[in-house]
Amino acid sequence: MIPSSCSLVEIQRQIDEVKRFLAITLSIANAHTVEFYTHDVWNRFMAVSPEEVLSAVTSQSGTTFGFCNDTHRLIDTHELLQAAKAHSLAGLGICLSRDELMHAVRKISLDPGAPPASTVLEPDEFMNSKKSHEVQSMSEVVSCLAQHCGVKQVIDVGSGKGYLSSFLSLQFGLQVYGIDSSSTNTHGAQERNRKLKKFSRAYQKHRKATRAQEEATRQQEPVEIKTGLNGEGDVLDGVGAENVSHRAEEEEEEKVPSPVLIGLSDANSVIEGHSEPEDLFLSALSLDVIQSTSSRVSPSQLSAEEKEKRKRENLERKAQSRTSRASAVFSPLTSYVTAETELRELINELEAAVMVGLHTCGDLAPSTLRMFVAKPELAAVCSVGCCYHLLSEEFDPSAIHGFPLSQYLRDQSWFCGRNARMSACLALERVSVGQGIQMESLFYRAVLHVILRDHYSCFKSEKRVGNVYSKAKSFVDYVRRALHRLELDGAKLSDSAIQDYYDTYRPRMSEMHAFNMLKVTLAPCIEGLLLLDRLCYLKEQEDVSYSALVQLFDPLLSPRCYAVIGLKTNGDRITS
Structure with a gap:
């Protein structure tokens, strides 16, 4: 049996296990760092020293929860850490790996031997390493699901800048509708996709030219390679001289260098002059747009039969190009999407489709799953959520x-709390390799809260101070800037009085460090409960034939690495 093809009863049992653990430990995750000193958080929850906690976090061993039943204070850090590990998604052992999912879907697909789409783009040429990793990993899964379901349309909810949508369209020939609530994102995605389509064609031409050049080399024929413009002003990418003026106009409009007009000697300077990832990609293509001319024969030297053959090949190539453009389309749409959104009102030509969401914030992720269940036109879903602190949450089971x-x-009216959901966004894997929490900024903010409590109104103390820390030269400077941001009278406090607060609490900074490390340790358990809840929801639906949690990404590159996968009953042969 596939590890994560658990029954509904088994998923509910796993939820109960995580709930039992969190019922004891959630108080730590719900403690707000800002209130660490004003609410005496350490002494309320801890019966061990900060040094013991920090030492245990490093070693991570033990077997029980580690909390005293009478005082509800932590007395054995090792036991807590071991329990946290056991109650995370990795510890529960219910998640598929990306490779396991791909193998399972391809094994029962209608055409398991169908080759993937030919490579058009290398994502790391126009995205940063994190986004490239996410887009490439997720797009292959989405393409596999679409092939399995026999659909050609994809709906990308919360599409943002359109990187995933563009890649699905250009790389896998899918018709993608990217929906985002921001018109700025939609317009930017449309322009970015237009440029990528244009330059991907140049990239394809280079690949064909490279193959032709290699073939010519094997035949030991001299190959002449030209860059830039030839002596008669023709662009050497297959574009005739009659199109040069149009291309020049497009370049002026787009303010990006066209690879077909840049020689190899110019490439490095062009790349160095760009800062945007997509511009780097476009400039990098300038290295590739070269074409062999040795195989070209003047039309006057061709026989009538060869001329007819060339004409027929050109017509077939144009027809294929038109078909490709028609089937591989990315259409950005601007709309605020909820579970009640009627997709057919947004997309007139909507057919059966796969719904996807890459790092959809807050309620958009569960809304995506609700839409998948409610809309018969949606055959599959692949949803990766983020920003758990933005989830709406309520006791009322009817809401x-x-x-x-x-x-x-x-039915159980389970409630996590915003601070706990905020803790779920912490990245344990990154912290474990030294990419830790910025403790000094948190310490400054917590001591500032003490100052606000002692000298200013409670109402003012709840206001946010923004990113003051990055500009501050010292704690005194930080407090001065924060009071100014909060529009409070800084004359009430002298610099020496402010410094006294720092000196008083600085010896207790290790308490905050240790406490936050415990919150980081609990993060995977809280995230696990949130994701198990979503998986349980799909398991509860009669027409969802298969559902799973899948680790799509490397957590060091992308901490929110888990996808919720679902397939409808119609046409599916994966069973839970």
């Missing part, structure tokens, strides 16, 4: 909120 999503947890 519709982002969490809980499953009827199982709604």
